[in-house]
Amino acid sequence: MSDQTCCEEFGRLDRRTVLRAGALAGTTTMVGSAVVTTRPASAASADSVLVVLSLRGAADGLSLVVPYADPVLRAARPGIHVPESELLATDGFFGLHPALDPLLPTWRAGRMAAIHAAGMLVPNRSHFAAMEEVEDAAPGSGTRSGWLNRLVGDLPGGSPLQGFSLGEGVLPISLGGPEPVFASGSVDNVGLLGEKQGKFRRERERSLSMLWNRDRTVLGDAMRQAMAAVDDFQPAQQQSSRVGTYPSSDLGRALADVARVVRGDVGVEVVTVDQGNWDMHVNVGNLSGGRMVKQAADLAQALAAFLDDVRAFRDEVTVVVLSEFGRRVKQNTNRGLDHGHGSVMLVLGAGVRGGYYASWPGLENTEDADLAVTTDYRQVLAEVVHRRFPAAAVSSVFPGLVYDPVGFMRG
Amino acid sequence: MPTDRARATRVLGASDLHLVERFSYGITPRLAGQVRRAGGAAAWFAAQLEPARGADPADDYSLWWPYLAKSPDELWEASRAKEMGGGEVMADLQNFVLLRRIHSERQVLEVMTEVWENHFNVPVREDKVFTWRRDYGDVVRAHALGTFRGLLRALEVHPAMLLFLDAAVNDRDKPNENLGRELLELHTVGIGEHDEDDVKAAARVLTGWYVDPRTFAASYETARHWTGPLSVVDWSHDNADPDGRAVTDSLLDHLARHPATARRVCRMLAVKFVSDTPSDALVESLAAVYLAEDTAIVPVLQHLVASDEFAAARGAKVRDPAADLVATYRAVRPRFSRPPSGTSGRRHAANMLNYQSSTMGSAPGAWPQPDGQPIDNASWASPARMIASLRMHWYVANGYFPSKGIRYRTPQQWLPAKRVRFDDLVDHMSRELLGRKADKRLVRACAKACKITRPSERIHRRHALVKWHFGRLTSTILDTPEHFTR
Numbered sequence: 001m002s003d004q005t006c007c008e009e010f011g012r013l014d015r016r017t018v019l020r021a022g023a024l025a026g027t028t029t030m031v032g033s034a035v036v037t038t039r040p041a042s043a044a045s046a047d048s049v050l051v052v053l054s055l056r057g058a059a060d061g062l063s064l065v066v067p068y069a070d071p072v073l074r075a076a077r078p079g080i081h082v083p084e085s086e087l088l089a090t091d092g093f094f095g096l097h098p099a100l101d102p103l104l105p106t107w108r109a110g111r112m113a114a115i116h117a118a119g120m121l122v123p124n125r126s127h128f129a130a131m132e133e134v135e136d137a138a139p140g141s142g143t144r145s146g147w148l149n150r151l152v153g154d155l156p157g158g159s160p161l162q163g164f165s166l167g168e169g170v171l172p173i174s175l176g177g178p179e180p181v182f183a184s185g186s187v188d189n190v191g192l193l194g195e196k197q198g199k200f201r202r203e204r205e206r207s208l209s210m211l212w213n214r215d216r217t218v219l220g221d222a223m224r225q226a227m228a229a230v231d232d233f234q235p236a237q238q239q240s241s242r243v244g245t246y247p248s249s250d251l252g253r254a255l256a257d258v259a260r261v262v263r264g265d266v267g268v269e270v271v272t273v274d275q276g277n278w279d280m281h282v283n284v285g286n287l288s289g290g291r292m293v294k295q296a297a298d299l300a301q302a303l304a305a306f307l308d309d310v311r312a313f314r315d316e317v318t319v320v321v322l323s324e325f326g327r328r329v330k331q332n333t334n335r336g337l338d339h340g341h342g343s344v345m346l347v348l349g350a351g352v353r354g355g356y357y358a359s360w361p362g363l364e365n366t367e368d369a370d371l372a373v374t375t376d377y378r379q380v381l382a383e384v385v386h387r388r389f390p391a392a393a394v395s396s397v398f399p400g401l402v403y404d405p406v407g408f409m410r411g
Numbered sequence: 412m413p414t415d416r417a418r419a420t421r422v423l424g425a426s427d428l429h430l431v432e433r434f435s436y437g438i439t440p441r442l443a444g445q446v447r448r449a450g451g452a453a454a455w456f457a458a459q460l461e462p463a464r465g466a467d468p469a470d471d472y473s474l475w476w477p478y479l480a481k482s483p484d485e486l487w488e489a490s491r492a493k494e495m496g497g498g499e500v501m502a503d504l505q506n507f508v509l510l511r512r513i514h515s516e517r518q519v520l521e522v523m524t525e526v527w528e529n530h531f532n533v534p535v536r537e538d539k540v541f542t543w544r545r546d547y548g549d550v551v552r553a554h555a556l557g558t559f560r561g562l563l564r565a566l567e568v569h570p571a572m573l574l575f576l577d578a579a580v581n582d583r584d585k586p587n588e589n590l591g592r593e594l595l596e597l598h599t600v601g602i603g604e605h606d607e608d609d610v611k612a613a614a615r616v617l618t619g620w621y622v623d624p625r626t627f628a629a630s631y632e633t634a635r636h637w638t639g640p641l642s643v644v645d646w647s648h649d650n651a652d653p654d655g656r657a658v659t660d661s662l663l664d665h666l667a668r669h670p671a672t673a674r675r676v677c678r679m680l681a682v683k684f685v686s687d688t689p690s691d692a693l694v695e696s697l698a699a700v701y702l703a704e705d706t707a708i709v710p711v712l713q714h715l716v717a718s719d720e721f722a723a724a725r726g727a728k729v730r731d732p733a734a735d736l737v738a739t740y741r742a743v744r745p746r747f748s749r750p751p752s753g754t755s756g757r758r759h760a761a762n763m764l765n766y767q768s769s770t771m772g773s774a775p776g777a778w779p780q781p782d783g784q785p786i787d788n789a790s791w792a793s794p795a796r797m798i799a800s801l802r803m804h805w806y807v808a809n810g811y812f813p814s815k816g817i818r819y820r821t822p823q824q825w826l827p828a829k830r831v832r833f834d835d836l837v838d839h840m841s842r843e844l845l846g847r848k849a850d851k852r853l854v855r856a857c858a859k860a861c862k863i864t865r866p867s868e869r870i871h872r873r874h875a876l877v878k879w880h881f882g883r884l885t886s887t888i889l890d891t892p893e894h895f896t897r
Contacts, residue, residue, distance in 0.1 A: 217788070
């Protein structure tokens with residue numbers, strides 16, 4: 001099907017882009033179906049940069065990192081399972097989907113970990129409710145902030161830059177909360193005017209201040225943050241884009257901009273990016289076609305290009321890849337997969353001790369069987385926070401969590 | 412030399428302006444005149460709520476995009492033949508919808524159509540949805556001032572909804588749960604009122620509705636309907652007849668009349684039209700009207716605007732970026748011309764509306780999830796959104812972009828008299844663009860932006876402000892908190 005539009009920017013608003021719950025705090029930015037949000041915590045350069053890539057729509061972990069030695073999988077997915085002979089980096093039990101091939105050098109270098117059967121302890125099959133819970137990550141605490149917002153709040157610095165926004169759309173819940181954050185659809189769009197206005201720029205800034213300085217609403221806050229952030233963000237804009245080395249996709253374009261923010265070294269410590277399109281109720285497909293192979297290839301190519309793009313910061317940048325929940329074990333009648341529970345989390349880059357990590361629950365081939373969750377996803381995130389951001393307290397980022405690290409990060 | 416005397420543009424009183432701003436895409440001198448002639452905002456509102464009124468001239472803008480008139484199978488064929496892609500048709504639709512919002516004389520109908528399209532969101536970018544998406548919008552519009560029950564019946568099994576939520580080609584014995592889940596979670600009773608068994612049963616109720624994957628013809632197929640007793644929340648049915656359409660109607664009617672739906676829908680309306688934090692008492696009283704009037708929408712809206720809470724909520728709602736774009740064009744009042752077909756028309760203003768809107772973060776039908784885009788203030792108050800809006804105001808105020816297929820009013824046309832004091836000019840422009848008088852803060856901000864040191868300075872046709880910098884004045888007025896809210 002031809003799906004060309006007259007302007008490529010709006011041909012990119014793809015299905016299953018960003019799943020959002022109803023009431024959110026803050027705002028963001030979209031690069032087509034990918035969303036980039038950054039939070040510069042201080043103007044000084046950052047020791048650690050955490051990139052959180054959310055696979056929106058509930059990604060099937062059993063396809064990405066395949067537990068091929070579990071005998072149930074082949075029987076439950078006659079049309080869509082990936083045969084053992086095609087898998088990469090097999091260890092006798094797990095193997096990577098062949099489309100993840102671009103990440104193989106990272107895997108071989110011991111800089112990529114896969115933590116399987118991870119997720120929320122209590123299943124929730126609603127995209128919206130699950131997303132809210134996953135990103136709030138403080139069950140029962142009644143907090144109104146996301147875990148990344150709490151992380152940022154815990155870190156020293158607190159730049160005069162109260163927030164930064166790389167695009168359009170709505171902030172992910174993980175970043176929402178009392179700490180101001182910034183978001184933008186594109187690095188280049190950060191400026192008070194569409195063009196250089198020379199001397200008039202000062203007049204415009206003064207005039208806007210007069211209009212807004214007494215406005216105490218969320219709009220007034222946003223306007224003041226915008227004006228403060230514009231100047232401090234310039235080093236990122238001066239970084240050239242290497243988008244040509246990325247796949248031509250929303251995620252590729254988004255990560256190419258994230259790399260500029262990292263290379264610009266403007267003090268951003270937390271970045272969130274979304275990849276849409278994982279809600280595969282129909283046509284998961286197999287290696288010769290269908291949605292999974294295409295989607296997994298986009299993910300792997302974009303991530304590999306990103307890691308290469310920021311290689312000068314290889315000791316700073318850690319990437320976490322997660323999804324709001326996984327999918328059922330058994331395929332449905334549309335060669336698709338309905339909403340399930342456990343999935344896989346990937347962690348790549350700085351501080352990672354590579355390999356497969358799982359307490360495998362075993363699969364069942366019944367109508368509604370899920371991949372059971374044996375690792376609380378918060379333990380995975382907490383381990384990254386603990387190892388990469390020593391200044392932050394796990395207990396305040398994840399209230400109520402009894403920290404019990406998996407061991408995939410180096411101490 | 413004294414300033415020439417010009418008749419000041421008349422503005423509405425504050426409470427009339429509040430009602431009109433909340434239920435339109437932006438005040439204009441023309442709309443203010445209509446409100447005055449109707450006898451005030453309340454009378455204008457009552458007249459706007461009458462569902463059976465004549466055609467709106469703005470409807471004819473659809474003729475600018477010929478593919479909008481094509482049937483689902485024609486659109487599918489055009490797409491297969493690479494003659495016209497589905498994404499292009501959807502961009503046409505979004506451009507049309509924005510242009511209609513700018514020019515419509517039935518502003519309340521436009522606003523309510525958007526409200527329900529968002530509540531029953533079917534993203535335009537969804538695969539194959541383009542075949543039925545224009546019709547979907549028309550159906551929403553036909554029911555927008557009717558009953559919620561009518562909306563639910565018409566939309567839940569509309570081909571566009573079936574295609575979007577994986578129910579167009581369903582398996583009788585193991586139906587896809589997507590539509591059943593969103594029916595309960597998003598469209599009616601909401602989270603907390605149902606469990607997973609209810610989702611499965613609702614999915615079964617909805618089996619039989621069918622969209623042919625080759626012709627896109629919609630039909631009901633009894634052979635595809637699952638039969639047998641079913642229960643959903645507090646509804647049950649023996650569901651013995653292979654023709655399950657009556658069972659669908661029964662479930663949808665039940666859910667539409669459910670008190671949990673009443674509260675959920677009325678809370679949404681209160682957040683949209685009153686404030687982000689409506690009181691429980693207001694929501695309960697709206698829900699009571701909703702139930703007493705058998706889900707009729709107009710009585711609920713009338714009750715809402717008559718409440719003290721509504722009266723106290725002036726300026727309390729943020730315009731999302733798409734609404735900002737429409738309000739900006741309504742304020743600046745350029746003349747759009749019909750774009751030529753083919754590539755030569757691609758950069759014409761009417762074909763740029765959706766692009767402008769999307770790059771600021773929202774556009775009609777663009778929200779990619781079934782929950783619809785957020786309607787609270789905080790979601791649309793980010794630094795990035797502010798930057799994007801300032802940029803759009805600047806481009807449009809100066810006539811920089813779009814520049815093809817559009818004729819902007821000239822500075823000379825805006826001048827109310829041959830010679831006018833600067834502060835009077837600001838007041839005039841504020842009345843024209845914002846429908847209200849200028850306060851001292853606005854005069855000072857405009858003077859700063861325009862580098863005018865004395866408010867009494869005389870402005871005339873050959874003044875530098877008029878010759879070179881008028882866009883600074885216009886954009887400053889568009890950058891005010893008043894223009895960012897409704």
